[in-house]
Amino acid sequence: xxxxxxKTLKITAWSVGSVVGAVAVYYGVAQVLSRIxxxxxxxxxxxxxxxxxRSNGVHTDLVMPVKSEFIDWSRQLPYxxxxxxxxxxxxxxxxxxxxxxxxxxxxxxxxxxxxxxxxGFWLSTTLIHATFYRAADLAxxxxxxxxxxxxxxxxxxxxxxxxxxxxxxxxxxxxVPGHSYADHDAFYEAxxxxxxxxxxxxxxxxxxKVCGQKASLWTPFDTGILYQYGx
Numbered sequence: 001x002x003x004x005x006x007k008t009l010k011i012t013a014w015s016v017g018s019v020v021g022a023v024a025v026y027y028g029v030a031q032v033l034s035r036i037x038x039x040x041x042x043x044x045x046x047x048x049x050x051x052x053x054r055s056n057g058v059h060t061d062l063v064m065p066v067k068s069e070f071i072d073w074s075r076q077l078p079y080x081x082x083x084x085x086x087x088x089x090x091x092x093x094x095x096x097x098x099x100x101x102x103x104x105x106x107x108x109x110x111x112x113x114x115x116x117x118x119x120g121f122w123l124s125t126t127l128i129h130a131t132f133y134r135a136a137d138l139a140x141x142x143x144x145x146x147x148x149x150x151x152x153x154x155x156x157x158x159x160x161x162x163x164x165x166x167x168x169x170x171x172x173x174x175x176v177p178g179h180s181y182a183d184h185d186a187f188y189e190a191x192x193x194x195x196x197x198x199x200x201x202x203x204x205x206x207x208x209k210v211c212g213q214k215a216s217l218w219t220p221f222d223t224g225i226l227y228q229y230g231x
Contacts, residue, residue, distance in 0.1 A: 026196065034216040034224025041212035047148035051157075051211075053204070053229070054093055054133075055143040055222040060204040061093030062161070063133060070151065071158050076165075076173045077130045077186070084183035089132035096164055096203040098194035099125045102187060103179055126194050127176065128165055131185040145229045149211055157211035164190055164203070201225060 049070070052063035066073050066089065079087045140146050149157065166174045166189035174189035192198070199220040208215040208225070216224040 030218075030220050030224070034219035034221065035227060036217040037228055038209055038215040038217055040214045041153075043150050043153070043212065045150040045152060047150045047153070049149040049151065049154040050091075051147045051149045051154070051213075052091070052093075052138050053145040053147070053208070053225060054138065055226060057143065058222060059095055059097065059200045060222045060225055061095040061129075061131060062157070062204055062207050063091050063093035063138060064154075064157070064161075066090055066092050066132070068154075070154055076162075077188075079132070081175050081177070081186040082132065082184050083180060086132070086184065089134055089184060091133040091135070091138060093131045093133055094161055094164075095129045095131075095200055096126060096190055096192075097129065097200035099127045101194075102127050102129060103176075124194060126190040126192060128173075128188045128190045129181075129185060130188060131182075133184075142231050143226070145226070145231065147213060149213075153211040153213075157207060160207050160210045164192070166191055196220065 049068060050065060054061045054063050064073065073092050074087070077092055079085055079089070138144055138146065168174045176187040176189060179187045194200075197220070201222050201224065202218065202220055204222075205215050205219050205225055214228045216228055219225060
């Protein structure tokens with residue numbers, strides 16, 4: 001074996017080992033921190049607002065009533081922005097995430113390395129995915145956690161979610177037309193940057209902390225959130 005080939009193999013092995021090691025450390029830290037609970041806040045106020053954590057197996061949505069005495073989400077997330085234009089949905093779920101993942105990667109098989117790199121290292125913009133649900137879609141199960149919030153908790157959650165949206169010149173949520181996964185969802189431009197430290201599930205987990213619910217200390221995965229609720 002020539003010295004040049006030997007050197008090349010060493011560099012390649014070191015590079016591959018470094019990547020594998022970094023992934024292992026990241027996964028290990030995520031597993032530890034996601035198992036450390038942040039307790040729900042103590043409150044004497046009645047929890048009257050229905051609220052759900054819903055996972056698709058990878059990504060979590062925070063699901064709220066479309067209309068309540070506190071907010072009518074259909075004013076900023078109109079049914080008309082979906083293909084169905086169906087105003088009979090009672091709940092809306094919001095999830096924050098990387099724009100490239102949302103728009104360019106309908107399945108994991110179509111994930112491009114460039115999309116993954118841009119998403120992982122603060123190089124891409126973000127979107128909010130708003131999905132309308134019916135009560136039948138929110139039955140308790142391995143991927144759906146039903147909860148109730150107090151009015152004060154819900155107001156804090158509303159403020160957190162609203163702050164995550166970009167607004168246009170008129171102050172409305174900035175809708176991205178022509179993109180959806182089904183007939184009852186829509187995308188909106190969002191604030192902040194996605195990264196391996198600030199993922200879609202990190203956003204949801206932070207929202208749970210804001211509204212005083214059980215959460216992980218930190219988690220990039222939906223499993224960390226669901227773990228706190230015995231899922």
